[in-house]
Amino acid sequence: MIAGSSPWLRRAAVLAVLVIALLGIGAGPAAAHTVGGVGATNFRTTLEQFSGVPGVELRVVENGSRLELRDTTDTPVVVRGYQNEPYARVGPDGVFVNEYSPAYYLNTDRYGVTTVPESADPKKAPKWRKISGDQVFRWHDHRTHWMQTTLPPVVSQAPDDFHEISRWTVTLDHGGTLLTGSGTLAWVPGPAPWGWFAAAAVLLVVPALVVAFGRRWALPVLGGVVALIVVADVVHNFGATLLEGRGAVASLGPQVAVWGIGGVAVWLLVRRRDAGPWAAAVFGVCVAIASGIADLPVFWRSSAPTVLPLGVDRLTVVVGLGVGFGLVGALALQLLRGRHGQRVVPLNAAPEAAAAVPEAVPAAETVSEAGAGPRGVRISRRQAVGLAVAGGAGAVAGAGLQLAASSDQPTAAAPETTTVPLGSVGDRIVPFRGARQAGISTPVQRQSHARIAAFDLVPGADADALRALLQRWTTAAEALTAGRPAGDRTDTMTADSGPAGLTITVGFGPSLFGKADIPAGARPEALTPLPAFPGETLDATRSNGDLGVLVAADDSVVVFSALRTLEQLAAGVATPRWQFAGFTRGRGVTTNEGATVRNLMGQLDGTKNPKPSEATFGKTVFVADDGWMRGGSYLVVRRIRMLLDEWEDLPVAAQEQVIGRKKASGAPLSGGVETTPANFGRRGSDGELMIPADSHMRLATAAFNRGAAMLRRGYSFADPQPGGGVEAGLIFLAWQADPRTGFIPVQQNLIAGHDRLSAFTRHETSALFAMPGGVATGEFLGQRLFDEVGR
Numbered sequence: 069m070i071a072g073s074s075p076w077l078r079r080a081a082v083l084a085v086l087v088i089a090l091l092g093i094g095a096g097p098a099a100a101h102t103v104g105g106v107g108a109t110n111f112r113t114t115l116e117q118f119s120g121v122p123g124v125e126l127r128v129v130e131n132g133s134r135l136e137l138r139d140t141t142d143t144p145v146v147v148r149g150y151q152n153e154p155y156a157r158v159g160p161d162g163v164f165v166n167e168y169s170p171a172y173y174l175n176t177d178r179y180g181v182t183t184v185p186e187s188a189d190p191k192k193a194p195k196w197r198k199i200s201g202d203q204v205f206r207w208h209d210h211r212t213h214w215m216q217t218t219l220p221p222v223v224s225q226a227p228d229d230f231h232e233i234s235r236w237t238v239t240l241d242h243g244g245t246l247l248t249g250s251g252t253l254a255w256v257p258g259p260a261p262w263g264w265f266a267a268a269a270v271l272l273v274v275p276a277l278v279v280a281f282g283r284r285w286a287l288p289v290l291g292g293v294v295a296l297i298v299v300a301d302v303v304h305n306f307g308a309t310l311l312e313g314r315g316a317v318a319s320l321g322p323q324v325a326v327w328g329i330g331g332v333a334v335w336l337l338v339r340r341r342d343a344g345p346w347a348a349a350v351f352g353v354c355v356a357i358a359s360g361i362a363d364l365p366v367f368w369r370s371s372a373p374t375v376l377p378l379g380v381d382r383l384t385v386v387v388g389l390g391v392g393f394g395l396v397g398a399l400a401l402q403l404l405r406g407r408h409g410q411r412v413v414p415l416n417a418a419p420e421a422a423a424a425v426p427e428a429v430p431a432a433e434t435v436s437e438a439g440a441g442p443r444g445v446r447i448s449r450r451q452a453v454g455l456a457v458a459g460g461a462g463a464v465a466g467a468g469l470q471l472a473a474s475s476d477q478p479t480a481a482a483p484e485t486t487t488v489p490l491g492s493v494g495d496r497i498v499p500f501r502g503a504r505q506a507g508i509s510t511p512v513q514r515q516s517h518a519r520i521a522a523f524d525l526v527p528g529a530d531a532d533a534l535r536a537l538l539q540r541w542t543t544a545a546e547a548l549t550a551g552r553p554a555g556d557r558t559d560t561m562t563a564d565s566g567p568a569g570l571t572i573t574v575g576f577g578p579s580l581f582g583k584a585d586i587p588a589g590a591r592p593e594a595l596t597p598l599p600a601f602p603g604e605t606l607d608a609t610r611s612n613g614d615l616g617v618l619v620a621a622d623d624s625v626v627v628f629s630a631l632r633t634l635e636q637l638a639a640g641v642a643t644p645r646w647q648f649a650g651f652t653r654g655r656g657v658t659t660n661e662g663a664t665v666r667n668l669m670g671q672l673d674g675t676k677n678p679k680p681s682e683a684t685f686g687k688t689v690f691v692a693d694d695g696w697m698r699g700g701s702y703l704v705v706r707r708i709r710m711l712l713d714e715w716e717d718l719p720v721a722a723q724e725q726v727i728g729r730k731k732a733s734g735a736p737l738s739g740g741v742e743t744t745p746a747n748f749g750r751r752g753s754d755g756e757l758m759i760p761a762d763s764h765m766r767l768a769t770a771a772f773n774r775g776a777a778m779l780r781r782g783y784s785f786a787d788p789q790p791g792g793g794v795e796a797g798l799i800f801l802a803w804q805a806d807p808r809t810g811f812i813p814v815q816q817n818l819i820a821g822h823d824r825l826s827a828f829t830r831h832e833t834s835a836l837f838a839m840p841g842g843v844a845t846g847e848f849l850g851q852r853l854f855d856e857v858g859r
Contacts, residue, residue, distance in 0.1 A: 107365060109132070110258055110369050110370050111233070111254070112253070113132035113213055113251065117250050118247070118248070119247050119845045121242060123139065124240070124242055126249045128212070131371055131373040134206045134209070135209045135238065137206075138158075138204045139203050141242075142159075142160055143159065145241065145242045149169045149172075151551060153166070158205045159203065160203065162198050162199075166194040166195060210495060212236050212253060231255040232252055234497075235250065235253075235497075259367075259370075261368040267386045268386045268390035270390065271386065271390025271394060275293055275348075275352075279402060287337045288338050290344070291333070291334045291348075294330055296387065296391070297395075298330040300384040301326075301355050304359050304363075304384035304385065307374035307375050307376035307384075311375045326351065326354050333350070352391065352392040356389050359388040366381055366385055494565055495551075495566040496622070498549060503841065504690065504700075506549070506571040506842075508781075515620040516652050516653060517651050517652075519628065519647060520648050521619075521631060522577065522613025522646050522835060524579075524643055524645045525583055525615075531584050534641065536641070537642060538574070539848045541572075541638075542848040542849045545572040545849070548570060548572065548630050549567055549571060554633050561632075565623060565625065568622040568626045569622045570619070570621040572618075572619050573617070573619075573703075574615065574617050574839065575617075575700075576615060576850065577836065577838075578595050579612060579613070586853070592838060596808075598807065598812065598834055598836050604830075605832070606831065610832070611834045613645045614642065615837075616705070624651070627649075648785060649785065652783050652784060667782065667784055670731060671734075673780070677780055685779075689701055689805060696852040697841065698852075699842060700839050701803045702807050702810075702836065702838055702839070704778075704834075705801060705833070706799075706833065707785070707798075708799075708800050708829050709795055709797040709830045726763065728764060736759060737763075738759055746766075767818050768814055768817075776810055778810040779802065780800070782798050783799045784797070784799070840853065
């Protein structure tokens, strides 16, 4: 034995060495249980539509970390990069990457932190390099997953709610035929983890109970428990490995060694050997750390990197965590029983031998009733050296596991880099095609610049000319929103920019019907021109229009360039009637980008906006009938000038009475925070309503307008005037399923109720547009109107 210390100290020292060694083993698997750099997560990437051809398959793999393209045809498929350049080629000759493509460098890393060398030029002819002889290719496509290490602001605000973060599109070229895959990136909250933790706590005591009450068969039964953990851990690790694809199984080498320790433990326990509980504890702690603690997030996240059903994966983690640490408890119980052991006879001893055992036999020289208690608690030098060697081996194995786990090799070798990639704002793509037009429910916090414009048809323009214009606009909008040039146009304004979340939304004004062979009778009743409202003086030259276009993005140059392109494409068919430019808070200038924006009066604007997560959102914003407007929305545009000098002369308390909310927090004057429901009947100590009856908030609330509601996506404007002045205010954009049950009754109530805010604003222009539903693959903007009227 080791002299000079008490048995308990020696036991504690040995266990400490053991645990430290096992932590070394566990470090590797803890890092290994990710696929493509992604572990358990609440982000979910979904491929919703792929316009493929037989033999060409596109799918999301590795828990949303990568896309996989498989081409079994005789024609190669070219994957387009972030600037529409050829990035990769998959075909019968294998997989090739273009070394001039910036995407080649950016995609070597899950988060796109790899910089791009100066030699990379998307405009150069491709320089192909073969990386595989297969006909399948996997790559990190940064359009499809969340790129930041922090949560999206909207998720930070409401992490327990579902959120659609973005929509994405990937373009492929199959022998000159463009194929597109589009989908969504969403936040899907996970379940409460407490049930799984409770299950692990129950399993924690199972091995100790086996030792305590198993008597003769305790150690063989414990061997069965260890075998169960081996099976669970094999299933758990193979679930993650198979998700990663062919070749990943080789990375399990170090873990196989851990399973070997488990197999040895089973053998020792079944044969009732003294070393059995020790080997079981070594194995148990290793699995508990590697497959238990490392993968705890699967308990509370909605997806995990595994091919297993999520419930099965969680169960394997529970078994590894609970029973794994429980085996240490079983070892401790064995040691305690050895210390306090009484006169015990070996199980295979004859009765005569039992009678011959002297009363004073030391505990160190007896065998426990379970048949495998350690021979006392003494640890010989040989055993100590053996444990040290085992500990060292554990540390080495851990280092090996860590090395194996840390090598997340990209499909293409990582080249040398020197320059900075596109930022997360510039590379964001909002898909153009879909069931609904983009730019309607796209959060305004993600598009800080916008231009709204109206066009009138030139005299003599017929249905064919209008159709051709809308087809040109469709082709251009699809390219521009994906970050590509519009056809053969050589606009250099945005040559170094990404799409920056660009959306282009197009619709028809009431005056279009009756022109270009579009029957007046095809105009929906909801598109009846807005009525005149008392007290307003509108500029007719900056109101209404045959066609309406809303362009929005996170970059003002991208917005201007896109609208400029549409203007040029309209030449000979339609001429610009008016155009307004607006802005709102830019991304990255506030700690809470998902917060309600402020207008130029300093007020939070949009607190009670309908939210996509609400059950009534679709009914409020989008048309549900079966006509050509199905899935579309009606847009009301008002340019509202603010009389800021007069407004800013008011004390803050008086401004709050005008609005009905606190200026700093946006909370209703009846109390609470911004999102607290207003108590319109609450009175102050003076007996007066805390929210005045003629406050803007009260008069605009749905409850006082027979439920009328709309989605507001306003932008501020500040237009310089001759002499150094400025006209500033709000470009009011309101989306609704029907303006007769949205904007019109609310505006009428504001006027009838003598809205206090009207003293500080002037409505100067007005327009109404019917924005049709989304554009499916192969369709053009507004095609369903042409189909319905037979043009």
